[in-house]
Amino acid sequence: MKITKVDAIAISIPLPAPVADAVRRITHRDHYLVRLTTDDGLTGTGFTLGYDASLAMVSMTDTMFRPILLGGDAFHAEALWAEMYRQSIQAGRRGAALRAISAIDVALWDLRGLYARLPVMKLLGVHSTRMRCYATGGYFRPGESLDSLVREFQTYREAGFTAAKLKVGKYSPREDAARLGAIRKALGDDFEILLDANGGWPDSNTAIAAMRRLEEHRPFWIEEPVRADNVSAMARIAGALDTPVATGELEATRWAFAGLLESRAADILQPDATVCGGPGEWLRIAHMAAAFDVPVAPHYNWDVHTQLLATVPNGLFIEYFLRSSEVKMFDAVLENPMEARDGFIEPRTEPGFGWRFRENKLQEFRIG
Numbered sequence: 569m570k571i572t573k574v575d576a577i578a579i580s581i582p583l584p585a586p587v588a589d590a591v592r593r594i595t596h597r598d599h600y601l602v603r604l605t606t607d608d609g610l611t612g613t614g615f616t617l618g619y620d621a622s623l624a625m626v627s628m629t630d631t632m633f634r635p636i637l638l639g640g641d642a643f644h645a646e647a648l649w650a651e652m653y654r655q656s657i658q659a660g661r662r663g664a665a666l667r668a669i670s671a672i673d674v675a676l677w678d679l680r681g682l683y684a685r686l687p688v689m690k691l692l693g694v695h696s697t698r699m700r701c702y703a704t705g706g707y708f709r710p711g712e713s714l715d716s717l718v719r720e721f722q723t724y725r726e727a728g729f730t731a732a733k734l735k736v737g738k739y740s741p742r743e744d745a746a747r748l749g750a751i752r753k754a755l756g757d758d759f760e761i762l763l764d765a766n767g768g769w770p771d772s773n774t775a776i777a778a779m780r781r782l783e784e785h786r787p788f789w790i791e792e793p794v795r796a797d798n799v800s801a802m803a804r805i806a807g808a809l810d811t812p813v814a815t816g817e818l819e820a821t822r823w824a825f826a827g828l829l830e831s832r833a834a835d836i837l838q839p840d841a842t843v844c845g846g847p848g849e850w851l852r853i854a855h856m857a858a859a860f861d862v863p864v865a866p867h868y869n870w871d872v873h874t875q876l877l878a879t880v881p882n883g884l885f886i887e888y889f890l891r892s893s894e895v896k897m898f899d900a901v902l903e904n905p906m907e908a909r910d911g912f913i914e915p916r917t918e919p920g921f922g923w924r925f926r927e928n929k930l931q932e933f934r935i936g
Contacts, residue, residue, distance in 0.1 A: 578622035590737030590768025614674030673846020681920030706734030728910035737768030817867035
């Protein structure tokens with residue numbers, strides 16, 4: 569199955585209205601999308617969220633990765649990955665270069681599933697196809713009242729979810745406690761509320777003090793309390809709090825995740841296959857976490873992660889965004905977006921990752 573063509577594009581989908589987390593204002597979602605075509609006439613697709621670097625990833629594909637991929641065997645994905653990583657390590661190692669490699673690895677797995685006429689999960693061996701979801705929301709929206717925030721979370725419960733995520737860290741701990749407390753009061757104790765600071769607290773002391781105030785409302789976890797690079801601070805926080813610490817959405821490669829596990833900086837890992845190196849790397853990370861009895865709850869991109877989480881014994885959650893939240897926009901380019909039902913989601917059963925794209929929408933949102 570020789571690779572004969574490599575096509576990469578960037579798209580940008582505007583949000584209907586801006587939202588914010590603790591560290592950034594979000595007005596659009598840009599993505600890098602790559603397609604690999606083989607001499608069998610098959611085309612595998614992969615993608616990753618760009619954070620305004622999608623065009624840079626297209627350029628990296630043109631200059632660094634296409635020459636490696638063309639003529640390569642799609643079944644030799646490990647060799648192709650190693651060569652792409654080796655040749656880009658001076659310019660990449662993490663960030664945009666590894667995101668592009670991750671998306672290419674997604675496309676390679678998609679190809680192998682298409683060739684075998686099996687969903688990716690069946691290439692690997694299935695553990696469970698019914699996975700619990702949490703709804704991500706609680707973004708900071710200009711002028712939003714507490715009543716409106718509470719209503720948002722009530723909508724998640726009405727849709728069948730038993731867990732949802734709330735953003736913290738942009739406002740003062742007092743204001744965060746008011747937001748969390750209002751939700752807890754309205755939804756009761758049988759609803760899990762996950763917190764996400766997006767690395768917004770500047771140091772471990774600030775994070776611990778803020779969480780001391782929030783812990784009275786019984787959060788399920790605190791995600792990225794400090795900058796992802798500060799592993800020692802994350803470990804101090806994990807050691808000090810009763811609330812589990814979750815992290816990993818910005819982390820990459822098995823070596824970095826080994827450091828998180830060895831330093832006990834995380835109680836829950838959140839590897840993203842479109843960031844950490846691709847499905848192959850994601851699986852290594854998830855199985856390594858299982859050896860430490862650490863659960864995994866992958867970040868974002870359920871179109872990819874449902875296939876992967878279905879194959880591991882230590883899966884905890886799938887992250888899911890209701891389209892009504894108008895934050896994750898990728899469904900706009902899919903013919904067959906996935907739906908969570910009653911707080912659970914099941915993988916597609918079509919070959920590969922099973923997605924089908926709306927070509928007219930890809931062209932509408934294309935940039936560069």
